[in-house]
Amino acid sequence: MIHAITPVSKYSKSKRKWRLSNGGTIRLIHLDAGDAFNKIQGEDLSHIFWDELGQEADPQVVLRARSSMRTTDPTMVPKFTATVHPLGPGSWWIRDYLIIKSMPDRIVNGEFFGAQPAVWVKSTLRDNPYLSNPDQYEQELRASCFGDESKIAAEVLGEWGQITAGFFGSCLSVERSMLPGDFEIPWYSDKSRSFTEKTKADWCWIGGDWGTASPACIVLISQLHEDMIVARRRLPQASCVCG
DSSP: OHHHHSTTOEEETTTTEEEOTTSOEEEOOOOOTTTTGGGTTTOOBSEEEESOGGGOSOHHHHHHHHTTBOOSOTTOOOEEEEOOOSSSTTHHHHHHHTGGGSOTTOOEEEGGGTSEEEOOOOOOGGGOTTOSOHHHHHHHHHHHTTTOHHHHHHHTTOOSSOOOOGGGTTTOOHHHHOOOTTOOOOOOOOTTSOOOHHHHHHTEEEEEEOTTOSSOEEEEEEEOSSOEEETTEEEOTTOEEEO
8 A cells, every 4th residue: 555655665574663755764663551652652653544543451651652742844634443343451541531522524523632633434344335245244343253143243333332241241231140239148057046147158150251352351140049129129039140
């Protein structure tokens, strides 16, 4: 693509850098949270193009990179451009600070970017004119979600606000699984009719599912030894409360 735009540009494989015909340079950098800012500290970056922005779980990495955006050319306006999927370690801060703050295709002064003009554009695979067979690609993308409706909604339809949790993703929901704030794990007496932490733990389990999805899922399960009302529902003895 760069050769098509600037045919006389040159690429240095060892430095992963393009030297353009007008004297400008484009550097290709792989960043991770550990040393992300060290690679560009002190640089004068007029433009940043960030692929898979949602892989950055901490927004500070992105903000520190943006702090190096400056130029001495009065005719040039620094610009930050990024692509992102609705699911990912950093999708929470992108959703909270940008997506829900404005409508798509509408320029706003985003507080996250220091009150600088910002805009987000929603798109799906159907907006990619270069896909030779979008129907086949969508089928493969759906299959890769392995029946997780949240992942399908996010990765195929481009919907934000989805929650997925690996193995449990298809069976958990906020409406069914969120325990009320005043819920307390019941205490049961042991054979000697005494109440101890051990007897409380005998009927309570915590499970975790990390997998490859984000966020991870932590499940609390408590078996009831007597009828109990949870979230305005009466649960019979021996029921398992899972949240």
